[in-house]
Amino acid sequence: MKVGMCMFLWTTSVSKKHEALLRDIKATGFDGVEIPVFVGAPDDYKKLGEMLDRIGLERTAVSAMGDPAMNLISPDAATRKAGIDYMKWAIDCSAALGAKTLSGPLHSTLGAFSGSGPTSAEKKRSVASQRAIGDHAGKKGVTIGLEALNRFECYLVNTMADLCEHIDAIDRPHIKAMYDTFHANIEEADPIGAYTKHRRNVVHIHISENDRGVPGRGNIPWKETFAAIRKSGYDDWLTIEAFGRSLKDLAAATKVWRDFAESPEAVYREGYRHIRNGWKRAA
Amino acid sequence: MKVGMCMFLWTTSVSKKHEALLRDIKATGFDGVEIPVFVGAPDDYKKLGEMLDRIGLERTAVSAMGDPAMNLISPDAATRKAGIDYMKWAIDCSAALGAKTLSGPLHSTLGAFSGSGPTSAEKKRSVASQRAIGDHAGKKGVTIGLEALNRFECYLVNTMADLCEHIDAIDRPHIKAMYDTFHANIEEADPIGAYTKHRRNVVHIHISENDRGVPGRGNIPWKETFAAIRKSGYDDWLTIEAFGRSLKDLAAATKVWRDFAESPEAVYREGYRHIRNGWKRAA
Numbered sequence: 246m247k248v249g250m251c252m253f254l255w256t257t258s259v260s261k262k263h264e265a266l267l268r269d270i271k272a273t274g275f276d277g278v279e280i281p282v283f284v285g286a287p288d289d290y291k292k293l294g295e296m297l298d299r300i301g302l303e304r305t306a307v308s309a310m311g312d313p314a315m316n317l318i319s320p321d322a323a324t325r326k327a328g329i330d331y332m333k334w335a336i337d338c339s340a341a342l343g344a345k346t347l348s349g350p351l352h353s354t355l356g357a358f359s360g361s362g363p364t365s366a367e368k369k370r371s372v373a374s375q376r377a378i379g380d381h382a383g384k385k386g387v388t389i390g391l392e393a394l395n396r397f398e399c400y401l402v403n404t405m406a407d408l409c410e411h412i413d414a415i416d417r418p419h420i421k422a423m424y425d426t427f428h429a430n431i432e433e434a435d436p437i438g439a440y441t442k443h444r445r446n447v448v449h450i451h452i453s454e455n456d457r458g459v460p461g462r463g464n465i466p467w468k469e470t471f472a473a474i475r476k477s478g479y480d481d482w483l484t485i486e487a488f489g490r491s492l493k494d495l496a497a498a499t500k501v502w503r504d505f506a507e508s509p510e511a512v513y514r515e516g517y518r519h520i521r522n523g524w525k526r527a528a
Numbered sequence: 529m530k531v532g533m534c535m536f537l538w539t540t541s542v543s544k545k546h547e548a549l550l551r552d553i554k555a556t557g558f559d560g561v562e563i564p565v566f567v568g569a570p571d572d573y574k575k576l577g578e579m580l581d582r583i584g585l586e587r588t589a590v591s592a593m594g595d596p597a598m599n600l601i602s603p604d605a606a607t608r609k610a611g612i613d614y615m616k617w618a619i620d621c622s623a624a625l626g627a628k629t630l631s632g633p634l635h636s637t638l639g640a641f642s643g644s645g646p647t648s649a650e651k652k653r654s655v656a657s658q659r660a661i662g663d664h665a666g667k668k669g670v671t672i673g674l675e676a677l678n679r680f681e682c683y684l685v686n687t688m689a690d691l692c693e694h695i696d697a698i699d700r701p702h703i704k705a706m707y708d709t710f711h712a713n714i715e716e717a718d719p720i721g722a723y724t725k726h727r728r729n730v731v732h733i734h735i736s737e738n739d740r741g742v743p744g745r746g747n748i749p750w751k752e753t754f755a756a757i758r759k760s761g762y763d764d765w766l767t768i769e770a771f772g773r774s775l776k777d778l779a780a781a782t783k784v785w786r787d788f789a790e791s792p793e794a795v796y797r798e799g800y801r802h803i804r805n806g807w808k809r810a811a
Contacts (some may be wrong), residue, residue, distance in 0.1 A: 254667065288580065313666040332619065352579050354732070358780070358783070360776070360780040361773075361779070361780070361785065362773070362785035362786055363785070395680075396682030396783040396784065396785060397678075398680070400783070400785045403785065406785075407786075430738065430747065431713070431714055431738065431739070432713070432741050433738075433739070433747065434737070434738070434741065434745050434746040434747060435746075435747065438746055453587070454717070455685070455713065455714065455717070456714070456715055456716070456717050458717065460748075462717050463717040463718075464713065464716065464717060466717055466719065490644075490645070491644070493644070496646070497641070497762055498679050498681040500641070500683070501679065502644065502645035502646070502679060502683045502686065503645055503687075
């Protein structure tokens with residue numbers, strides 16, 4: 246198992262200026278970081294990857310689509326194409342970065358609602374979009390970890406059951422699932438069972454406290470969660486995802502209106518120990 | 529302790545045509561129902577109260593403000609006045625209904641966001657609005673139970689700590705707090721501790737599963753929750769709040785995109801037994 250830290254806590258665009266922070270994350274013990282992919286070109290991510298190599302951090306990638314002008318489930322072909330083009334670009338950046346997975350709510354536009362549940366036409370269009378994306382991801386050696394988000398952030402897939410039924414319909418080896426403890430806590434009657442039942446599709450895990458703050462300080466049943474993950478044979482990333490108010494746009498998108506920790510250091514240092522100790526105890 | 533059922537599962541406007549359902553709710557064992565107050569006049573609620581008297585159901589009231597043209601924290605005086613006028617009307621309807629409490633997110637407009645956290649000016653305007661509302665509520669013998677909502681539905685108060693600090697600032701005996709298990713599960717690092725710590729302000733409790741479905745089938749730690757409530761000496765309403773897709777507008781407002789139960793009957797019959805048995809075991 247590898248422990249990662251998502252850089253969303255500080256930025257949506259990691260660069261040379263974050264080197265000291267990245268070195269401290271490495272010194273804390275992390276195996277890698279999760280790099281937001283929102284702007285720039287593959288070459289920028291290649292250079293970032295080289296810096297991470299020098300620091301000694303592995304990496305995963307994360308993205309999202311917040312612009313309704315790109316939506317993979319839209320009835321409008323040009324809107325779907327804009328989404329597919331974005332995903333191909335994000336896959337190219339992830340590959341240049343040296344990331345094997347690109348995760349996030351990469352199935353529909355974040356915060357875009359129709360006012361009712363997903364239609365069969367929307368799901369059908371999603372399958373077609375994801376197949377095109379999956380074929381490109383396969384060529385680049387990147388696996389997509391689609392994320393079920395809570396009902397307030399998307400409507401296409403809110404539970405692991407919905408997500409994995411959809412992944413089965415997509416039927417592409419490079420389109421898989423992410424499990425996120427924050428969203429599961431809101432949407433799953435049995436959050437741990439939802440992981441276990443859908444384990445075969447899970448390629449990435451976000452460790453996120455129920456209030457999005459310091460992992461271990463809140464309400465997620467961590468002991469049972471780590472035990473289930475370890476027992477399942479999962480041996481990939483456990484990546485901390487936490488949010489703060491430092492980025493105004495991201496705070497508005499994630500609806501973060503207060504501080505959940507006294508400092509970012511508390512989140513990654515205490516969060517790191519929480520995961521390592523929790524994993525050890527789950528042996 | 530009294531067990532209630534919120535009528536939101538079926539309607540935002542209870543009337544004569546719900547009589548058979550109300551009789552079945554009574555036959556199930558409920559002490560009362562929670563009546564949505566959104567439309568009509570005090571006289572309509574007086575008639576509804578008389579029907580509930582005949583059936584033998586006590587009642588509480590619930591409301592919300594979804595229209596940005598009425599917002600109790602707005603910088604615009606006319607917008608605040610529209611909110612205060614709405615609340616005075618809702619209080620009059622609740623009094624006519626025979627409800628002693630009127631609960632809900634009655635502090636700011638549902639789903640209205642500024643893009644950042646509450647400002648001190650917004651809180652100050654809220655205090656002034658709530659004092660006017662509280663004075664009217666006192667005259668009518670109705671107590672307001674303000675509700676802390678999760679971050680995706682409002683930004684003024686998301687936790688019991690924020691809510692109760694605000695209630696202390698308002699300083700009116702008829703402006704108090706509601707505790708809701710669904711929202712606490714998302715926002716409170718320690719949901720049960722948040723209840724216990726702020727117990728003195730709590731005049732109403734919503735029993736709502738973590739997925740908003742059948743109470744007892746999900747992830748809320750019910751045993752510990754009932755134990756804390758009973759131990760605190762609370763002897764008022766435990767009211768089931770669950771949502772479905774039958775009301776298109778309400779489903780869109782509460783972001784309900786799927787069914788959480790096989791039927792409304794499952795919610796109120798199984799939910800009722802869950803509360804009675806949980807309370808008994810907590811003795």
